[in-house]
Amino acid sequence: MRKTIGGFLLVLGLLLNGQPVPAEEIRISGERKIQLKSPPVDLAVSVNGNWIYALDREGDILVYSGDGKLAGRVPTGERGSRIKVGPAEDVLLLTNPEKNSLRVVTLDFVKDIRTEGSPFKGPKDAPIVITEFTEFQCPHCAALAPVLRQVHEKYPDQVKIVFKNFLLKNHRFGAMAAAAALAADHQGSFWPFHDRLFENGRELSDERIKNISIELGLNQEKFLRDMRHPETMRRIGRDLEDAQKAGVKGVPSLFVNGRGVRDRSLNGIVAMIEEELRKITIVEKECAECTEKKNP
Template identity: 40%
Template sequence: MLGCERSTEADSGPKQGGGAEVKPAPKASKEPIRSLPQVDTSSLDDFSEAIWIDMVNELLSPCGEPVSVARCISEARACKKCVPAARYVARLVDEGYSRDEIRDVFRVRYGDDTKVTGITAGDSPLRGSPMAPVTLYEFSDFQCPHCKMAAPMLKKVVEESDGKVKLVFKQYPLPGHPRAREAAKATVAAQKQGKFWEMHDLLFENQDSLQTANFDDYAKKIGLDLKRFQADMASKETEKKIEADIAEGHKAGVDSTPSVYVNDRRFIFSPDQLAPYVREELDQ
């Protein structure tokens, strides 16, 4: 995903991705499985379909069984992730990903070594139903132009999910953005009065005007108690909240904004690919 990068490397935390390779399914005497009725490959030409056949017969079941994705489906194994995984591979092939690229992104989504731990919803701002089965975690910076572009896409995915997707917002002001931390404080202060998303949207709409002097005007515009807003912006509790989010980001390997995680996996594509990715998650 394109984003605003951290300006330092010493504290960037562990990175997700890279390292171990996807293990292919064990060699078998059986012929490759060439058709899976549960997966629509009608958009693939003969060359692309051949790549898809190779990949679903090579890549292992996402549930850790020593069988290929294709055999997991054809033998009606218990793993509910195999059909969505095969559809995921078909989509990647259709979008022009190479075999090596497919192996890499498949591992990020399904590999045991790429699960992300330590991100919690806690008292972070939430958009959508708290009971939604799919959780999007977004680490964002209000001065980052890529975050501004991603915000409406994330909102749309939640709104069109019929209550099945929720978005949890995490503060991640980058050191190279001098106005980002004060903007983050303004949204934390607004959250204390139940107006986080209103301030969130207003700051992105006015991304070129994030001077501290403007925050009082924004607070008035969305109907906040100004004295309380000012006190909360200046409080140590607000600073601690931001630092706690940054610490979670470090642990998860955040190195740029926006960084989006879908459940326990890092989303490594552009925001416009989030909707089909989430649909695959909901198929499981």
């Protein structure tokens, strides 16, 4: 009995002193081997554990996914540097003691986002695809709507804007508004309904949503049937799955050809579109030159 009490007091004392309780045995419960392309100089892991960064002797950052697949190589030209993860998973800090320098590097993770079956405006095969994750009771999302309207007017033949839902728990009518907009889509009125919902975002209610459908002249029987249909809920669920895969944490979230948009102002979005268009022009030029060489 005394030994039991003594052992208990020893463990309690260790816990109170902040000391770890020694384990009788420690085993490896899991292991994953990653074969690096070149010897690493330094390693870092993203905050959420999704990415592993290996800095090699040439100053290249090798980016591996959490399951060990090489996602890409980013040249930095910084030999002899050390690497640390910054405040976000896409921000890296490169320190070079010899040069007494610190570089803050922001990476672009291009996401492959499913857009089939989602409402869109613009050409179906447009070279630039803007994917928007949003919610109808979000005031910041409402403020972004006219900006995207300007983008559509500026690039009517080059940009496709795709709408995807991202529901917020603290918004009572967010799910109902999302279902109503998708129901309106069955009658060719998604975007008018979309605009009216954002205009009334702070005053949304069951009655207001119904009144919008009446004002737009929608067939009420079909509208209510489509709104309650299980497929409508499945479409919203797919949007939430796609948001999770894309790493969306809040709304509004925008992606231009899979690249996350940090500056959601009109100028910021236009700058990214122009950059993507320049890349496409370069690729098309290179392809044309290759064709000429093959067929002189």
